[in-house]
Amino acid sequence: MNLRNLVAERLEAALEASLGEPASAIVQPASKREFGDYQANGVMGAAKRSRRNPRELAETVLKQADLLDVAEKTEIAGPGFINITLSEDFLAGLLNRSGALLTPTSKPETIVIDYSSPNLAKEMHVGHLRSTIIGDAMARVLTALGHRVIRQNHVGDWGTQFGMLITYLNETGSDSDLLADLESFYRQAKARFDADPEFAERSRQSVVSLQAGDPEIRTQWRRFIDISLSHCQNTYERLGVLLTPDDVQAESAYNDDLPQVVSDLEAQGLLRDSEGARCVFLDGSANEFKGKGGEPLPVIVQKSDGGYLYATTDLAAVRHRARVLKADRVIYLTDARQALHFRQIFAVAEKAGFSRPQMRLEHHPFGAMLGKDGKPFKTRAGSVVKLTELLDEAQARALDIVNAKSPELDETQRREIARVIGIGAVKYADLSKNRTSDYVFDWDQMLALEGNTAPYLLYAYTRIKSIFRRGEIDETKLDMPVSVADPAEHALAVQLLRFQETLEQVAEEGFPHFLCAFLFDLATQFMRFYEACPILSADSHSRGSRLQLCRHTADTLKAGLGLLGIETVERM
RNA sequence: GCGCCCGUAGCUCAACUGGAUAGAGCAUCGGCCUUCUAAGCCGACGGUUGAAGGUUCGAGUCCUUCCGGGCGUACCA
Structure with a gap:
């Protein structure tokens, strides 16, 4: 039940x-409490386009709008805003319906989320945190809305780093089953x-x-991968x-497809040799795909030595997701530094028909984690x-x-609570x-446990419990009906009913914040509400x-935190 | 050089196809616990939204120029 859409639909019918x-x-949530619950800003622009007086148009719209069952008060304010205060009965009615405050989408999609994707042979570090956590929240939100979500952890298991590591171990005779050791060997x-x-x-x-399938090297490689992956899984x-x-x-899962990708591009005449490498050159708009000195920027798909690149x-991967997974x-x-890479990939994929016509390919970039000094977050x-x-x-x-x-x-309880909070x-x-x-990553702010932090939300939850x-x-x-009387109850009720529109916005725009x-x-x-309204000591009707x-x-707190991948505790 | 992103209160961050007096938290100061967890609530203080122009009924948001920062820019991922 998307409140905002409901209000918008009613107004738009009248507007039309x-x-x-x-x-x-x-329609947006009202910017101030005194404006009510929702405000509509669209009348002013519409009036302008049709050369009408905005306030008069707003009056006409309000007169025609079917809002009797939802609003207890509507008003026109300023140059032509429409302010809407939802009625107590309407809010109470929605809250008294059985079931959760969340309804799934009527148009489920198949959505691949490519996230976490660490390079193997190294321990996971803070640089992997954002992709892992944000991607996971997106996976949960989209799943909750009824989409078919396919999580993909596109781990880097195939690069030069393994060649270095294997060569080094074979030449020095070092070995270990511990990832920390492998990382230091690496x-x-x-x-x-770099030196030799x-x-x-x-x-x-x-x-x-390795790529040719040498059995001995392949066995070594497999072992490193297993060690790395089990570390990732623990994390x-x-x-x-x-x-x-x-x-x-x-x-490496795409290894066998790589020659096919190149030959497909070749067959479509998209490929050109340049300085010994096989490249796709994109026109793009303006200077979008230009490099230094205005030279066209290639997407190199095969190196001069015959090797393939990311x-x-x-x-x-795009081809696989389109054709096999039907995404x-x-x-x-991935981090924002790869923005150009993905713009290129998406453009090439589209041009070559590797993606499907209405398929949406979206790079959701994120920034770096900095220390308090504004520089990349590092240890002392x-x-x-x-x-x-x-x-x-x-x-x-x-x-x-x-x-x-x-x-x-x-102590056991305290440790468990500290784990969830931490x-x-x-x-x-x-x-x-x-x-x-x-x-900016700041311990003190993060664990200050007040303000807009996880502990504040957990605390609200434990107070209810x-x-x-x-x-x-x-x-x-509980079987008593909700009635919405006190202003604090009204505000809480409206907020509860905004859960759906919030999740839909997160799903669409990819911003868990x-x-x-x-x-x-x-x-x-x-x-x-808790401060303003006594609960247990209230009369029977209010109490219920x-x-x-x-x-x-x-x-809702538990569900919402759950969609962020955060657990709750019963007391703290 | 060119391209992308960013610049909002002392600090960390919001501001949803351009909307009303730019909002929170922290910090500082002041109130509120014999009543459901004070990790809380209420209030005060704090802003030329980097700068200057432009578009319009209205700009943090769109356009132009400039300043400052980050990142990217051919065989690493």
Whole structure:
């Protein structure tokens, strides 16, 4: 039940009747409480286009609009805004309907989400956090709305790094089954690769052997992959991320398709040789695909030595997603530095017919994680921060606070609460910010546990649970109807009913921070309601209604946090 | 050089096809616990939205120029 759309449809029907042609009502949540619940801004623009007086048009629209059953008050304000206050009966009626406040879409799509995608042979670090967490939230939201979601973890398992590592281990006799060791070998191999051209050449030969299927090298490689993937899986489970080994669709999975991609491009006459490499040149608009000095920028699909690149793999992936998975939409969660790469890939895919006609290919870029100094987030020693260390720190800090605030709970409980708060705080800190910009990672702010943070939301939830415990109430058996009387009840009711429109917006635009903002508003409205309206001590009618509002709020907080991949606790 | 992104309160961030007096949190200051968890609520303070022009009933949002920052720009991913 999308409230906003409902209001918009009613107004647009009237608008069309008044104008003789359709026009958007541009309905938004009211910018101020005194304007009511929703405001419509579309009349002014429509009046201008049809050269009519905006206030008169607004009056005509309001006179014709069928709002009797939903609004208790409508008014025209300023140059032609229409302000709408929803009626108490309407709000109560919606909240009294059985079932959840969320209804699935009538147009389910098949949506591939390409996220997390770490390079293997290295431990996961903070650079992998945003893709993993945002992608996971998107997967959950789209699934909740009834879409068929295919998660794909496009791990990097096929690059030069494995050639270096294998060559280094074979030449030095080092070995280990521990990822931390492999990573340090890798670092040494990389140093040698950069310093010693002969070593570099032998490493490249190893890659060729690997890709040619040399059994011995293949076995070594397989073992590294297994070690890496099991580390990733541990991290996903700790983070509470949906990804499983079944979701791994590695770069190497497309290996056999790469020659076909190149020959398809060739057959369509899209390919050109340039400086020994096989390239697609895109026209693009203006300077979109121009490089240094205005030279056309190639998409290289095959290197002069015959090897393939990530562009080739990504094209093969588009083809696979279109033809085999029948995707209607593909969402890529990678950092913003790859924006040009994906613009190129999408353009080539379209030109070559690798994507389907109405298929939406979307790069959802995100910015870098910075330290408080505004530089890339690193440890004091200057190395990348490992994800496990980050989570350890978050839980330790959360535990200090739980110990201080809730000494009456036993240690097992305190540890469990600290785990949920710590992990939740890390995820929420990331999800609550507009993903496109760089964001500053600040321990103190993140775990300050006040303001727009996971702990604030969890606290609101535990307060509700506490009411049920205190009143010895089985919240699943509440049967009193909601009635909406107090202004705090009205505000809370409207907020609850905005869940649907919020999720639809997140799904469409790919910004989970809309959901965070919604939940923060919901928690804030609940806290105000909690302060303003006694619950357990109220008379029977109010008590029953308010308990229902509590139940709806708890359910929605839990569901919303769940869609962000954040757990809840019963007390804290 | 060219391209993309960004610049909002002391700090971290919002602002939904251009809408009403640019909103939150933190920090600072002041109120509110013998009543459902004070990790809370209420209030105060805090802004030339980097700068200058333009478009219009209306611009943080669109256009132009400039300043500042980040990233990308041919065989790494």
